[in-house]
Amino acid sequence: MIKVGIIGGAGYTAGELIRILLNHPQAELTFVQSTSNADNYLYDVHTDLLGDTNLKFAAEPDFSAVDVIFLCMGHGKSKEFLSANNVPERVKIIDLSADYRLKAEGNDFIYGLPELNREAIRRCGRIANPGCFATGIQLALLPLAAAGLLQDEVHVNAITGSTGAGQAPSKTSHFSWRNNNLSVYKAFEHQHLGEICQSLRQLQPSFTYDLNFIPVRGNHTRGIFVSAYTKFDGTLDEAVKLYEDYYAPHPFVFVSKANPDLKQVVNTNKGLVYLEKHGNKLMILTVTDNLLKGASGQAVQNMNLIFGLEETAGLNLKPVSF
Numbered sequence: 001m002i003k004v005g006i007i008g009g010a011g012y013t014a015g016e017l018i019r020i021l022l023n024h025p026q027a028e029l030t031f032v033q034s035t036s037n038a039d040n041y042l043y044d045v046h047t048d049l050l051g052d053t054n055l056k057f058a059a060e061p062d063f064s065a066v067d068v069i070f071l072c073m074g075h076g077k078s079k080e081f082l083s084a085n086n087v088p089e090r091v092k093i094i095d096l097s098a099d100y101r102l103k104a105e106g107n108d109f110i111y112g113l114p115e116l117n118r119e120a121i122r123r124c125g126r127i128a129n130p131g132c133f134a135t136g137i138q139l140a141l142l143p144l145a146a147a148g149l150l151q152d153e154v155h156v157n158a159i160t161g162s163t164g165a166g167q168a169p170s171k172t173s174h175f176s177w178r179n180n181n182l183s184v185y186k187a188f189e190h191q192h193l194g195e196i197c198q199s200l201r202q203l204q205p206s207f208t209y210d211l212n213f214i215p216v217r218g219n220h221t222r223g224i225f226v227s228a229y230t231k232f233d234g235t236l237d238e239a240v241k242l243y244e245d246y247y248a249p250h251p252f253v254f255v256s257k258a259n260p261d262l263k264q265v266v267n268t269n270k271g272l273v274y275l276e277k278h279g280n281k282l283m284i285l286t287v288t289d290n291l292l293k294g295a296s297g298q299a300v301q302n303m304n305l306i307f308g309l310e311e312t313a314g315l316n317l318k319p320v321s322f
Contacts, residue, residue: 002027002307005066007081008073009034009057012163013096015046016296017070022052024300024314026307030065031058061085068092068306070299075099092125092306094299100128101195112302113138114311115250116199121305129302132294133158133215134192136226138199139253139271140284143246144230145203152231153210160215161222163291183217190215223262224290232282239275239282247273251312252293252301260287269297269315292317 004021006014009032021029032042038059043050045057061069069091071078078099087093093109100109110120112127113135121127130138137156144150159182190213200207218225232239240255247253253271260272269292274285288294297315304313 002068002303002309003030003066004028004303005030005061005063005069006032007061007069007071008077009042010037010045011072012291013295013299014070014072015049016291017072017299018042018046018049018053020296020300020314020317022049026309026313027303029053029055031055031062033058033061035059063088063091066091068094068303070303071095071097073097089125092127092303094127094129094302094306096129096295096299098131098191098195100126101130101134102198111195111199112298113199114298114301114305115139115142115247115253116202118250118305121302122308125306127299127302127306129295129299131192131195132224132288132290133160133190133213133226134195134199135294135298136224136271136286136288137192137196137213137228139273139288140226140228140286141196141200141230142203143243144232144282145200145207146246147242148204148206149232149234149242150200150204150207150209150230151233153212154228154230156211156213156226156228158213158215158224158226159218160224160290161218161220163222179219181217181219185215185217187214188212220262222289222291223266224286224288224294225262226286226288227283228285229278229281229283231280232277233280236275236277236282239277243273243275252315260285262287264319265289265293266319267292268317268319269293269301270319 034057037057075098078095078097109126109128110124112129243255256272256274271288276283
């Protein structure tokens with residue numbers, strides 16, 4: 001049984017992790033740390049957990065009691081935490097912030113997108129979990145990059161649910177503003193662009209074209225819908241085969257023959273990919289749940305790989321179809 005700790009346990013991603021881990025057949029949740037909620041029951045914050053656990057938030061982590069920790073803090077906080085705490089080398093670390101996603105001197109974290117780095121993840125004890133937009137966009141583009149077929153600039157429009165902004169209330173996550181509303185933010189300069197381009201160049205070093213990304217705030221709570229297009233000289237059948245071959249070894253990504261919708265993946269760790277050919281352009285659609293395949297589900301997928309478990313362990317989650 002894998003002993004698990006969570007650092008920063010009050011947010012949405014931590015809540016999803018707790019739900020998954022409480023039902024994981026080979027994991028035991030040992031502690032959930034939250035300074036501001038210390039000694040409160042988990043269900044005082046994550047109210048749907050009432051009846052599922054009587055665990056209380058811990059003020060401090062106990063590294064001696066765990067095999068792996070998940071860092072569920074805000075961007076910049078993971079580096080601060082690891083600088084201030086001497087985490088034993090035997091304890092694996094899976095970080096859900098952006099702090100270690102980009103390669104840099106002294107950064108020994110592996111970028112935790114299993115569809116890109118599965119074998120490296122198996123051998124590593126420090127994982128930088130990808131961003132939610134970054135996951136959906138990379139699933140749309142990795143097969144092209146792996147075949148060296150990104151031959152022009154790429155155009156992406158992606159819509160995210162309000163949970164992608166985190167649990168702390170803000171002007172743009174307030175219900176009366178977000179409901180029945182759409183807005184663009186960080187056009188062409190979103191923080192996930194760096195990790196996406198890093199991955200594409202890992203597979204296709206010659207990729208130097210622009211990745212034009214327009215992020216959109218949706219009026220739903222969870223789920224990311226990505227629409228991308230780029231030049232592609234082959235046929236639709238050739239593209240479909242390329243994608244099916246690439247994702248055949250990966251248990252959570254499926255090439256759909258029908259135009260997908262968000263409800264097919266919400267509350268699951270799935271990624272659905274759909275292709276259409278229009279003239280010399282290939283359109284790629286992907287749908288994912290930003291809190292699961294885009295965050296906590298993927299983090300558990302990485303834990304499974306690190307500890308040699310079935311990649312799908314604990315992640316047989318069912319979509320909400322109504």
